[in-house]
Amino acid sequence: MNYQNISLPEGGSKITIENDNLVVPDNPILGYVEGDGIGHDITQASLRVWDAAIEKAYAGKRKVHWCELFMGEKAAGVYDGDYFPAETLDAMKDLLVSIKGPLTTPIGGGFRSLNVSLRQELDLYACIRPVKYFEGVPSPMIRPEEVDIVIFRENTEDVYCGIEYEAGSAENEKLAKFLREEMGAEFFEGAGLGIKPISAIGTKRLVRKAIQHAIDQNLANVTFVHKGNIMKFTEGAFRNWAYEVGKEEFGEVTITEDELWDDYDGKQPEGKIVLKDRIADIMFQLLQLRPAEFDVLATSNLNGDYLSDAAAAEVGGIGIAPGANIADHIAVFEATHGTAPKYTNQNKVNPSSLMLSGVMMLEYIGWQEAADLIHAVYPQVIADKTVTYDFARLMDNATTVSTSEFADKLIEKIQAA
DSSP states (O other), X not given: OOOSSOOOOTTOBOOEEETTEEEOOSSBEEEEEOOSTTHHHHHHHHHHHHHHHHHHHHTTSOOOEEEEEOOTHHHHHHTTTOSSOHHHHHHHHHHOEEEEOOOOOOTTSSOSOHHHHHHHHTTOOEEEEEEEOOTTSOOSSSSGGGOEEEEEEEOSSGGGGOOEEOTTSHHHHHHHHHHHHTTOOOOOTTOOEEOOOOOHHHHHHXXXXXXXXXXXXXXXXXXXXXXXXXXXXXXXXXXXXXXXHHHHHHTTTEEEHHHHHHHHTTOOOTTOEEEEEEEHHHHHHHHHHOGGGOSEEXXXXXXXXXXXXXXXXXXXXXXXXXXXXXXXXXXXXXXXXXXXXXXXXXXOSOOHHHHHHHHHHHHHTTOHHHHHHHHHHHHHHHHTTEEOHXXXXXXXTOEEOOHHHHHHHHHHHHHHO
């Protein structure tokens, strides 16, 4: 494929798909988008850490060839004002695996969100957010080490469809009239109206990934989070369809929570994953009081949005929370925080969210050894209390370092490992 403003690096090879599986060469081309605001600082720091871990783990036998892609403000400068160039979408499809920094949505630019548009255009239906505590990271929890979950959030339906009609608009009045006169609905005059679609297709493909993750990682349970006690035909349907996937597609390795108690007296049998469900509002409480009881959460879009940020707060905040948006094969890993424009080019902020998202990316392409190296040294640097300002202000006797210096400390530990 020929590109106008994207240059594929020489010496690299593209990841391919064979028999529905990724085939990753030792010299893969991976795409990256710097992002806006603090994007440049955290991306450059993270690239150095990933490269150092790969070099150490494989002694030069493997190497990523990074290909810069453009989206957001930097893209607007390259593509004559286009914040969301089609060429970048084509490249993400072509390269299959990419990572991006935070993006600013242009005001009045026709996008509700560049991030949402990206997920919809590439059908990145699974937002995956692992939440794990690293020893030494400041936390409001008494026992944050008990938090170790992965949240699978449906990424394309629910409120992210953006089907809503402003109060007073002709479209709103037309829909309101239909709902009242044809469907017998009752609601206040002048209400803004929104539609919340949740489908069997969207639900099942998300839940399928969640259960498969539990199988691959030898985890004990998957919990379906919903508000089905109130919204029975959307959130309740999500719950029902989720259990259908478990029974019909993974019946040999799954049991329900009811079966656990009725058939096994509460003792989980070897080789079985327990499927259970919880009401969304109760789940927030359980994440604080009994987080060790949950391994994987699978939930709809809005619930997952709230839960993933709330869980991240328990282990240090979204500034260190990694994330990914994944389709059947295309994957875009990302920093989960915003652009923090007041810190642009100050070399000040914590790069951990993007850096740890890159660890997820290394795991995704099967380079576990490099990923493990970063996971191993990260708490060592935290223990040394050589941290960026966000952690330093919450620690006693900490040494505040810049974004690039924090990366230096990690690289030192990697090279010494």
